[in-house]
């Protein structure tokens with residue numbers, strides 16, 4: 001897969017909640033090669049603070065040469081990104097990693113928790129473009145509260161796929177965890193679960209799928225320095241022993257290929 005370094009102009013800035021921002025960037029080369037589950041590395045500051053680029057899932061890639069990222073402010077890098085303005089440019093490198101492998105003929109269950117719902121929008125769009133009967137598919141989204149999920153629900157609804165939402169505090173959708181939603185679903189054993197979210201949630205999804213013999217692909221996070229397999233900073237334990245690099249072997253893995261240490 002070709003990778004590109006682009007000076008991406010910020011086209012749109014959306015403060016979707018007090019803690020979350022969505023940026024639309026003009027990055028035509030990255031947009032052309034991006035697939036759901038791929039990520040980009042973005043330099044957040046102008047100088048050496050912070051020195052390292054930060055990884056973000058591609059939230060959407062639009063045919064007019066634009067990509068979107070959706071992030072929560074957690075530290076210095078995301079704080080700087082949240083202060084950017086329309087018209088400024090960002091140094092963006094990507095698309096990187098291995099994305100979701102869409103099984104076009106099989107029912108799809110998209111399961112997202114917290115910021116993990118970011119890459120699932122792009123995935124939902126591409127699944128809809130497969131042109132098959134989508135009536136057995138499901139999108140299941142969970143967040144801590146209304147702010148985590150409500151701003152993105154209209155974007156997910158545009159595809160017409162069945163959608164259910166839960167929040168930990170019940171402030172939006174039903175109260176509960178997204179894993180409760182999955183538990184209550186009649187999952188077709190020939191289907192594929194595509195998940196992204198915090199590690200404990202993914203571990204539970206992986207266990208659920210393993211118990212029922214359902215294929216499961218998970219997108220995981222790790223601290224990253226290079227994003228290209230050079231620094232060994234993003235190793236995770238493989239189920240067969242040894243390590244895998246999140247940046248080049250993932251971030252999307254078959255759940256059975258990872259050692260779930262919880």
Ligand SMILES: Cc1cc2nc3c(=O)[nH]c(=O)nc-3n(C[C@H](O)[C@H](O)[C@H](O)COP(=O)(O)OP(=O)(O)OC[C@H]3O[C@@H](n4cnc5c(N)ncnc54)[C@H](O)[C@@H]3O)c2cc1C
Nearest residue numbers: 054055056057070071072074075076077078118221222251
């Ligand atoms: C492949 C990949 C895709 C990602 N996609 C997204 C995305 O789409 N949207 C998004 O918001 N984030 C995403 N992340 C996480 C994102 O890279 C980090 O939130 C970001 O690097 C934090 O940078 P910072 O400089 O703001 O914080 P740092 O200064 O690096 O960290 C500040 C503090 O926040 C903690 N922290 C770091 N990352 C997180 C996190 N994810 N959640 C909670 N606390 C954290 C650190 O441990 C530290 O205590 C992704 C990560 C990976 C590896």
Ligand code: FES
Nearest residue numbers: 227229231232247
């Ligand atoms: S981030 Fe450097 S090896 Fe993966």
